[in-house]
Amino acid sequence: MSNLSSNRNIVLASLPSQLTALLAGERDFIANLSNTAGLLKQLCDYWWVGFYLVKDDELVLGPFQGPVACTRIGYGKGVCGTSWAGNKTMVVPDVHEFPGHIACNAESASEVVVPILKDGEVSMVMDIDSRVKDDFSSEEVAVLEEVARILQDHLYA
């Protein structure tokens, strides 16, 4: 089901082209992750948007927008570590129902995590939290996966 406001639907349609324009001409890794998080937070008003980067055997917090968050997540742990281990998008309509969910912030209610690959291996995950339960429709998740692909292609071109 979808709880999208019509405003968010309009914004989502423009997100891929806005991100492409934002990244154009900039090669700096941190700058591009930071501005991608900023764009998603600003346009979609998510509660938390950010990146966890694969470093050795764990994920380490990267650029983000929102409340302070856990800094390290193990392989296969929580929603992010599960996305990493399975190389798959995770959509969690109710985080309290997800076994092993890592609650960085008590207000998060639903979550989407999309893996980003370098040379065929997960190099980071993009994590998005909402304070609204069941807040991500399949159409919205498809746009977020497109955002992750645009970013991935730009970062590792």
Ligand code: SME
């Ligand atoms: N909930 C995530 C942890 C990261 S925070 O949501 C920012 C998880 O279970 O992996």
